[in-house]
Amino acid sequence: xxxxxxxxxxxxxxxxxxxxxxxxxxxATPPPSKKTVICLLPKKKGLPYFTTCAKxxxxxxxxLGNVELIYDGPTDGSPEKAASMVDRWTLRxxxxxxxxxxxxxxxxxxxxxxxxxxxxxxxxDADAAPEAREFMVNQATAKDIGYALVDAMAKDIGGEQPEGxxxxxxxxLTAANQNEWxxxxxxxxxxxxxxxxxxTKPSNxxxxxxxxxxxxxxxxxxxxxGIFGISSVAFPGAAEAVxxxxxxxxxxxxxxxxxxxxxxxxxxxxxxxxxxxxTIDLGYLTVxxxxxxxxxxxxPGQTTLDAGRLGTKQIEKDxxxxxxxxxxxxxxxxxxxx
Amino acid sequence: xxxxxxxxRVHFGVLAGLALILFGFAAWLEPSFxxxxxxxxxxxxxxxxxxxxLPMTCIIVSGGIDLSVGSICALxxxxxxxxxxxxxxxxxxxxxxxxxxxxxxxxxxAFIAALRVHPLIVTLxxxxxxxxxxxxxxxxxxISGFPPEFTRLGxxxxxxxPIPILALAIISLAAGLALSRTSWGCWMYAIGSNERGARYAxxxxxxxxxxxxxxxxxxxxxxxxxxxxxRNTAKAxxxxxxxxxxxxxxxxGGTSIFGGRGSIAGTLLGVLIIHETRELVSWHWHxxxxxxxxxxxxxxxxxxxxxLASRRAD
Numbered sequence: 001x002x003x004x005x006x007x008x009x010x011x012x013x014x015x016x017x018x019x020x021x022x023x024x025x026x027x028a029t030p031p032p033s034k035k036t037v038i039c040l041l042p043k044k045k046g047l048p049y050f051t052t053c054a055k056x057x058x059x060x061x062x063x064l065g066n067v068e069l070i071y072d073g074p075t076d077g078s079p080e081k082a083a084s085m086v087d088r089w090t091l092r093x094x095x096x097x098x099x100x101x102x103x104x105x106x107x108x109x110x111x112x113x114x115x116x117x118x119x120x121x122x123x124x125d126a127d128a129a130p131e132a133r134e135f136m137v138n139q140a141t142a143k144d145i146g147y148a149l150v151d152a153m154a155k156d157i158g159g160e161q162p163e164g165x166x167x168x169x170x171x172x173l174t175a176a177n178q179n180e181w182x183x184x185x186x187x188x189x190x191x192x193x194x195x196x197x198x199x200t201k202p203s204n205x206x207x208x209x210x211x212x213x214x215x216x217x218x219x220x221x222x223x224x225x226g227i228f229g230i231s232s233v234a235f236p237g238a239a240e241a242v243x244x245x246x247x248x249x250x251x252x253x254x255x256x257x258x259x260x261x262x263x264x265x266x267x268x269x270x271x272x273x274x275x276x277x278x279t280i281d282l283g284y285l286t287v288x289x290x291x292x293x294x295x296x297x298x299x300p301g302q303t304t305l306d307a308g309r310l311g312t313k314q315i316e317k318d319x320x321x322x323x324x325x326x327x328x329x330x331x332x333x334x335x336x337x338x
Numbered sequence: 339x340x341x342x343x344x345x346x347r348v349h350f351g352v353l354a355g356l357a358l359i360l361f362g363f364a365a366w367l368e369p370s371f372x373x374x375x376x377x378x379x380x381x382x383x384x385x386x387x388x389x390x391x392l393p394m395t396c397i398i399v400s401g402g403i404d405l406s407v408g409s410i411c412a413l414x415x416x417x418x419x420x421x422x423x424x425x426x427x428x429x430x431x432x433x434x435x436x437x438x439x440x441x442x443x444x445x446x447x448a449f450i451a452a453l454r455v456h457p458l459i460v461t462l463x464x465x466x467x468x469x470x471x472x473x474x475x476x477x478x479x480x481i482s483g484f485p486p487e488f489t490r491l492g493x494x495x496x497x498x499x500p501i502p503i504l505a506l507a508i509i510s511l512a513a514g515l516a517l518s519r520t521s522w523g524c525w526m527y528a529i530g531s532n533e534r535g536a537r538y539a540x541x542x543x544x545x546x547x548x549x550x551x552x553x554x555x556x557x558x559x560x561x562x563x564x565x566x567x568x569r570n571t572a573k574a575x576x577x578x579x580x581x582x583x584x585x586x587x588x589x590x591g592g593t594s595i596f597g598g599r600g601s602i603a604g605t606l607l608g609v610l611i612i613h614e615t616r617e618l619v620s621w622h623w624h625x626x627x628x629x630x631x632x633x634x635x636x637x638x639x640x641x642x643x644x645x646l647a648s649r650r651a652d
């Protein structure tokens with residue numbers, strides 16, 4: 001008992017000492033710096049995709065000079081923890097919060113509260129409800145992605161007028177992103193009259209199912225020249241099926257996935273092109289957008305943004321567009337690590 | 339004063355000292371973090387943890403454990419959301435969800451009492467089953483669009499404090515009194531120390547167990563509803579992993595994992611230390627990956643300090 005009270009006394013003394021130290025230093029602490037504080041929240045901290053985004057964000061913060069970048073997110077991808085982080089940043093009174101929401105609903109509420117406090121809130125990589133943020137930094141429009149996929153296939157098949165049967169393996173039949181991309185893929189296919197789309201199959205975000213479907217497609221359409229795998233799961237699944245069937249090079253696979261997932265297929269010739277965006281630039285543009293909003297350079301209704309080394313970027317309504325689709329081939333894929 | 343009493347007081351003193359040092363350190367490091375307005379708003383993040391730690395303390399004191407609380411949170415929130423979506427008045431949906439929590443909790447208790455299976459195994463099974471049920475019912479999609487009078491429950495203020503925290507204060511007081519001042523509370527310690535003895539003494543052991551797990555389920559349902567109100571979303575993955583955080587706080591608070599010893603006041607101190615550590619680490623260092631490390635270190639430090647202090651006290 002005596003010891004307990006002694007401990008409590010010691011703690012009280014420690015607290016008093018801390019407070020004293022605080023009282024002494026607080027008049028001397030410099031006035032709050034004029035740096036713009038930008039918080040960047042990924043869906044999940046630690047994923048190579050987001051780590052490369054953060055690299056670009058740091059680069060932009062360094063270039064701008066007057067920006068303090070905070071990069072943090074849940075290591076387990078929990079939306080509850082992500083929302084708590086937004087709460088804390090709101091209480092801290094930071095200038096800009098940029099969110100890649102892993103759950104637009106859960107985070108939306110926290111983002112709205114941040115906006116009510118006068119903090120600039122933007123989304124990047126993935127979007128939330130329009131009223132929860134001012135701008136979205138969008139890596140690519142559906143049109144860009146759809147067109148880039150078809151152009152990559154046409155180039156891979158080769159020739160003045162690429163010809164042959166092609167098929168699409170999508171995520172699910174109700175996936176909004178993929179359906180939007182396919183709409184533009186169909187539009188672009190009109191440019192290549194000798195490419196005929198013979199099938200569109202869902203893989204339900206299951207890599208093994210995508211593998212089976214690719215096998216079935218090759219059996220059902222012996223003259224198949226190309227397969228689009230338009231999700232990060234469908235693409236490697238389809239590539240593996242073509243590789244195991246020994247048809248590397250005669251049936252070409254292209255689609256959307258991170259370079260690390262596809263490197264081995266690119267080097268063995270199953271895949272010639274991997275379509276994605278530059279994640280470093282995505283992080284860079286997000287910080288540029290945040291800084292421009294905070295300084296008042298970017299206002300609603302604007303149609304362009306001066307984004308440092310990326311030059312002038314287009315803004316469509318409330319979407320800041322990164323715009324450049326990146327096509328990874330065996331010549332450049334080893335330069336990217338995500 | 340018995341030796342056991344003294345050990346509990348030493349532990350409480352160690353924890354209180356830790357908490358004071360933590361606050362002192364925070365005040366020195368981040369004055370804005372310690373500001374009352376900040377602390378008041380951040381306290382909302384501790385609500386679910388604190389609320390669930392209260393019945394968990396009673397359960398562990400009586401020699402049991404409940405791993406299914408996180409899943410019941412999700413199940414209750416989903417039940418509430420689906421009923422509201424189907425057109426039921428929001429408060430009726432809440433009452434039904436709390437009822438669902440009480441029933442699922444009582445089910446845990448009934449299995450444990452009737453089958454004499456260890457609570458760890460029963461609640462490990464229901465942890466998976468209730469989560470699965472929540473996912474199945476909601477088809478794993480988020481349910482949203484609750485009315486403002488409901489979301490106020492999760493983020494509104496009354497008497498200058500967040501409404502959930504006011505409720506928590508009242509419930510904590512009730513739980514503290516129940517465990518330390520009522521005969522039922524006394525029986526929980528008796529069951530935890532020696533269950534067979536308690537049975538021979540004619541205590542209603544099975545009834546107490548069922549009531550305890552029903553309380554735990556009810557609290558979990560309330561936590562799920564408040565979470566849904568705060569984030570305006572009910573979905574099947576809320577509260578995942580919460581059960582381990584709750585057990586950590588209870589054990590840090592001096593409750594013996596083998597039963598027979600523990601207090602609500604200790605648990606609240608444990609919750610406070612974990613909550614403040616978590617918030618401060620994220621506030622100052624912005625490294626989510628640090629939080630687990632620091633919480634683990636504090637747990638180990640408290641055990642070491644406690645051993646040292648009780649040895650010197652003897």
